[in-house]
Amino acid sequence: MNAPKKKIFYAEDSDSLIKLMTYKLQNEGYDVTVFSTGENVYESAVTEKPDLVILDLMMPIKDGLTVLKEIKSDPATESIPVIMLTTNAEEENILKALEIGAEEYITKPFSTAVLLAKIKKIIG
Amino acid sequence: MIYIQTKNFFLSFGIIIPAGKNFLFILSQLIIFLSIVSILLVIVVLIIRLIDSYDQRRKNDFLNKWENDFYHYLGSPADPNTLLKGVKKSQYKYLLMVIRDLFSVLDGKDLESLKRIINETSVYEFLLNDLKSKKTKRIIRAAYFFGASGNQNVKSILFGHLYSNKTDVFIFCARALARINALEYATAILHAARFQKELSTDILISILLEFKSDVCNYLLERVVLEDDYYKRIAIQIFRFHGFREAAEIVLKIFQTSTNKKLLVECIKYAGSIECIDAIPQLWEHFEHPDIEVKTAAIEALAKIGGKELIPIFVQRLYEESFEVNIAAAEALFDSGEKGIKLLKVVAKSNSDSKAAKVARMILSENFIEIDDE
Known part of the structure; x- marks a missing residue:
């Protein structure tokens, strides 16, 4: 019997990047749920318990840092690993994200191969 | 009745409407004209929408067929x-x-x-x-x-x-x-x-x-030969790249130029690379009659440092220009413990004075309590 697919939440507001990453992640055998804003990511994480959350820092309605804080401050979701997607100019935010408890960060522009390698390292 | 209302309406725009049959003829012509224009407008909008939706459909059809191959291709040697x-x-x-x-x-x-x-x-x-x-x-x-x-x-x-x-x-x-x-x-x-x-x-x-960043070497070779505009832009590029190799030439320009904008750029550059050799010239510009030049000189000297400047920065807190006051308060803050201590003293001294207000503003911007000792 096949092992269940690992579930990844991917929150990002760039349509092109969502399509690309969804393709790459599904191709690697992950089950991907996409969010185009930061809204509902935490609420869905509580009910669905994903294996990993990838959060873009700059998103409409609710930014990545706020969602990260929600996830990491709830005992029900705090153990879910989070990867933050940032830009180089956001050094201060990178430090904040690591302080709040993000497991890893990756800066844009990035290589999808590097992101996939980091994901594999965290959840296999 | 309709004639009078219409006549008055057009009169308000300075248009005189003739009476009797001529009026009815003109009115009917006007209605026909407006109807044709409306129909044409509707047709134009419909055509634009049709073209748009056709283009959107073509785009979606293409992307549906092509996108997965494209994503597969990305990052591959194909x-x-x-x-x-x-x-x-x-x-x-x-x-x-x-x-x-x-x-x-x-x-x-x-x-x-x-x-x-x-x-x-x-x-x-x-x-x-x-x-x-x-x-x-x-x-x-x-x-x-x-x-x-x-x-x-x-x-x-x-x-x-x-x-x-x-x-x-x-x-x-x-x-x-x-x-x-x-x-x-x-x-x-x-x-x-x-x-x-x-x-x-x-x-x-x-x-x-x-x-x-090698653009700096290229600009450095030419900067002396070019005019003030070129120099000003080139010096900004040197500053953004932290290009210290330009210090000697920028200091020469600083010595000889009378162009205010260029002077400010030279001063900012000297401050950003903490150029000790620039201190005597910066010191001269401390008393420059132009507020922008003077403010830049204070900021640059604050970056380069030197505790002997602290009393001068305090003096500048009491100057007339608000910009100079802010630059002096920031300079004191950047000077370290002694400067911050003096800022607190000024902040507490006279609550209504401009210097006290500026000192409090800079301390509060940096989350420092006045009475934390």
Whole structure:
């Protein structure tokens, strides 16, 4: 019997990047749920318990840092690993994200191969 | 009744309506005319919508067929010509829309794959035609992609557009040359920029910062020979790159120039690289009659440091100019423990004085309590 697919939440507001990453992640055998804003990511994480959350820092309605804080401050979701997607100019935010408890960060522009390698390292 | 109301209405616009049968004739003609115009407008809107939805459908059909192959191709060593087999030239615009979004967010092998689509397939010829055309939209699109893909073959065509009378064309072509790191065109960009009346200095700087840092060596070789505008922009680029090798030449310019804007740039540069050799000259400008020059000198001296300057900064807190007060308070803050202590003393001294208010503002901006001792 096949092992269940690992579930990844991917929150990002760039349509092109969502399509690309969804393709790459599904191709690697992950089950991907996409969010185009930061809204509902935490609420869905509580009910669905994903294996990993990838959060873009700059998103409409609710930014990545706020969602990260929600996830990491709830005992029900705090153990879910989070990867933050940032830009180089956001050094201060990178430090904040690591302080709040993000497991890893990756800066844009990035290589999808590097992101996939980091994901594999965290959840296999 | 209708006649009187209509007559009064048109009279308010200064139009006189004739009476009797002539009025009815004109009214009926007017109604017919308006009806025809309305129908034509509706038809035009419908046609635009139809074209739009047809284009959208074509785009979606193309993307549905092509996107997965494209994502599979990204990051792989596959030949981009294989990916483009079966893609018509009329569909290139959809393909370029997808690529454009990804150029700014992808790196490594993914970015190389994108570049290969532009440089090694028939997309290159397609964009080359765009770049050679006279249409702004097409030139801008081609310049963006050639710049992003680092294409060295189109430099001379991009250069030809620098003297365009359209600012957008200048911006995109200059940016493309900078992204390609075509150093030999840096001076041409600076010269052509003068003819662009709608171009701000900030945008010009952002363009020049797209060059790699070796642009500083290139500018340094020429800066002495050029005019004040060139010097001012070049010194800003040196400052953004923290290029210390320009210190000697910038100090010479600082000594001899009387151009206020250029002086300010020299001072900012000296402060940013903490140039100790500049202290005597900065000191002279401490008393400069122009507030902008004086403020820049205070800020620069604060960055370079020196505890002996602290009493002078305190004095400047009580000057008339608010800008100078702020610069002095920030300088005191940057001077370290002693400066902060003095700022607290001033902040507590006389609650209504301007100096006390400025001191409190700077302390509060930096989350420092006045009474924390």
